Amino acid sequence: MREKIIYGMALLAAILLARNLHSTFLVLPDEANQGMIYRIMFFHIPAAWTALLGCAVALVASVMFLITKNFRYDALAVAVTEVGLAFLAVNIVTGSIWGRIIWGIWWTWDARLTSAFACWLLYFGYLMLRGAIDEPTRRATLAAVFSIFAFADVPIVIFSIKWWRTQHPQPVFWGGGSMDSAMWLTTMLNWVALMLVGAVFLLVRLRQEEAQREIDSMRRMVHAI
Amino acid sequence: MNFLRQSLTIAAKDLRAELRTKEAIQASLSFALVILLLFSFSFDPSEDEMRALSGGLLWIVFAFAGALILNRTFAREIPNDCLDALVAAPIAGAALFLGKALASFILLFVMELVCFPVFGIFYNIGWTAQFWPLMLVLVLATWGFTVIGTTFSALTVNMRLREIMLPLLVYPLMIPCLLAAIRLTSQLVAGQPLDPEVMVWMRLLVGFNIIFTSLALVLVESVLLG
Amino acid sequence: MNFLRQSLTIAAKDLRAELRTKEAIQASLSFALVILLLFSFSFDPSEDEMRALSGGLLWIVFAFAGALILNRTFAREIPNDCLDALVAAPIAGAALFLGKALASFILLFVMELVCFPVFGIFYNIGWTAQFWPLMLVLVLATWGFTVIGTTFSALTVNMRLREIMLPLLVYPLMIPCLLAAIRLTSQLVAGQPLDPEVMVWMRLLVGFNIIFTSLALVLVESVLLG
């Protein structure tokens, strides 16, 4: 059953992605002053949203773990952090490429870029932290606490462009800017597609985590004398 | 105020142990000097540039040297499993945390106070024009650093890679606090007052301290119990 | 060549343990990134200034992040008193030292190799113009760093303040090596060849390596026996 859900979601994601790629490259026109490259935004922006949403889910899962001590929440927190990290990486890489084309540089240390990078480092630190603790209960508890602390960076990522003058463009979807409705639609649809991809990763990762736990305990039983 | 008395007992214990060996404070001071020296080799700025860089330079030194002190905060409890006795004692996790944070804060602050004149001499910079506002910034930023550092010292205390994990986890979290401290320090060392433009940073600093102090006090019990 | 075989056995052991946990390399890499981040907003140089600073910036990052790897060199042996077993085994202290140095060198070198492109991207600097001379400088300076770091890792392994003592002792000793590396790297990253003027630094680097490698090999036995 679960298998079927995963396959179904993967299929849906593939169809949606194909549709979006089609409209991105073959339907939508070049943008007035950016030309071809603006299309990268259909990945850049949804990837960021997916990643930040992942952070939020990780926060909720971590809080729930601390309250209930149920290891399912712990598994969810790791899995969603890993997936979020991947999407944040997509966001940063695409942004970097975008910047190379229209700013002429790969990177600049403005508030948005810096905070996004710090966010990536923090959640990478989360995974390293987990790697450094052997005892599962302790690992889950401490990782949950760290995840709560780390989430403090997420609002900064989001609001950095409001609070500081940045080279990074101002928000277009909320607070001001306007956007062509076709572009709007494509962005949103691609967000849905990326979220589906993320969900598939998440489910696979969760199952893997479960299997790993089973393998670990079986190995212990075998070794025990 | 039983809570406060217990915190002070813990802080006094830490400071007494530290004064007896002087290891953390000596080490962090000499480390700070070594880094100041390294920097003066690596970069060679003019005096004006230096004034602009001063905040960044000083806070990087504080961050690196301070990590040594913060690392000791809970590492101090490892050798004979002393942490177990503290956790088993009838005191609240928050009281323990506050006591330890207080002791670290004092050590950090002393280290920073010594660094300022040394920095002034090494780089020929008068930094006393805005003395009291500078102290205010120092206290606020150091408290932020202390709170996060103490929390993560407790978090990493039983880890294999303690000495590495602490800075690794703390620095990225510290970025807003550091950034504010750097801007404010540069401004004040250059002799300019705290005008409205930089007050944004001051507010950031205060907000940062409030948020993280409350988070730490709430979560410390689960960190200690593991 | 029994000696060499034993060194390689030790190096292989260290690398295998490291690859299994990946802790030192991951930690030093992310620490390097964190420091790059810290520096970037502490100092805010233009591109030309950046090129001139690049050597200093890179080597400070390498020095800080590398200290983590070097710290692990012998710290790796602490948990179960493994060092005792190695010292009790019939292998020469110099072989043990060489094996450990080799493993650390490889880890350091990997870390540095990853840092270069990252640095290039973050600061928008093309650094490949003088690729092979740059690699030569990297290898030489890294070996010097490794030798000193490994020696002091052995020296400090049983101290209470291990994590602090290592950088404290190593950095001041490293200054000639670092200085040479900084000048040479800045020169090469800026795309200029190794002209006679900077060859002085190259000679300094080679001399430094020869002196300290021989010193370390001679003294290591007494360091290990304590």
Place this chain on the structure above:
Amino acid sequence: MTDAAIAVAASAVWKFHGDYPALRDIELSILPGQCVALLGRNGAGKTTLLRIMAGLSSAGRGTIRIFGNPVRERETRRRVGVLGHGISIYDELSAIENLRLFGRLYGLANPDRSANEWLERTGLDRARNGLVREFSRGMRQRLAVARAFLHEPDVLLLDEPFTALDDRAIAVLQDVLRRAREQGRTIVMSTHQLREALDLASHVALLNRGKLGYFGERTPEMLADTGWLYRHYDV
């Protein structure tokens, strides 16, 4: 019997290290004044159980109550004394400073007097101002005993207290424990040194891979033949 009349009550305690159950469904009622020897092979879960009783680690499922209250409550902790693997005293402080510190933390009325009293009782009065760093292993262990007993706890939890002690230090510890029994305190101690433990114990709890294999009075057979227990109750 009411809950408050049971010194240490474990009900359905499980503890998981990952999926591995280090403790499985422990049910235990220790009455005030009993002295329980907690036995079991390496990895049976003795340390795990004691740490949960001491409030140093949380049970995965089930609860432990001490005189009817949860272990992590302040009032409960004041009545419990813990002596673990480590000795939990500070190397940089002197003997008296160590005891004074813990006296304050436990809220004793007169920390100084209790500290001096216990230094005398453990034979450390001549070394009261010496830094612990300079103490020998035996002296440290004595100081650790003094620390654990300082606040006159009603429940004592000791994890392998006899390990690596010489005969004289063992005698001091046995003496202190015997007096505690006479005063009606409850004692739970884990150990592999069956002889010393059974000599003192009134009851025996045997853990077998995380399960409670036996809990009951110490019988004369056990004292006569230390292997008897494992042969009968451990598979």
Place this chain on the structure above:
Amino acid sequence: MTDAAIAVAASAVWKFHGDYPALRDIELSILPGQCVALLGRNGAGKTTLLRIMAGLSSAGRGTIRIFGNPVRERETRRRVGVLGHGISIYDELSAIENLRLFGRLYGLANPDRSANEWLERTGLDRARNGLVREFSRGMRQRLAVARAFLHEPDVLLLDEPFTALDDRAIAVLQDVLRRAREQGRTIVMSTHQLREALDLASHVALLNRGKLGYFGERTPEMLADTGWLYRHYDV
């Protein structure tokens, strides 16, 4: 008797920790095949003496020779096996990798064969590819024994090998030690568990605050009454 016929010969060995003499003027000749129980109160200097014998620490004055050679010589070290407080095995490597590593370092002809053989002998063959990190305390100690015996050393130096082991693990260790005695190996072990030690020992060395108080055969009195030794030779 020539020097080379004495397994472990200590002549006038002193060791200072600062001003404090942890060992004073130790004179000792242990012949091949003897099994010496090194006894003494806490802080008597047992660990210090064993570490000097193992070449892990240098004597302040005097020398120790093993089969007539200085302890730090390569050939000597090949003939010595050491098991200290720590277990000296790597957590990140598997059981077989640990043994293979030490087999190579000791220059064994066939490290793999020896490793497998000793895994079997200590009952660890099922866990040979498991990472040590996941081993229980008893399993670790067994692996440590395997490591110390791997190169079939002529002289075995063991520091409190029975500490914190359960009866089953003690039985394995005693079995291995007994076999080593039968093969004519020399054994020196420190311990506080007199019964286990005296059972095995052919000789007894008693340290008393750094001085050798008694060295001689283990007599039946000692076995019958473990307190006897301390009462007669320790002040």
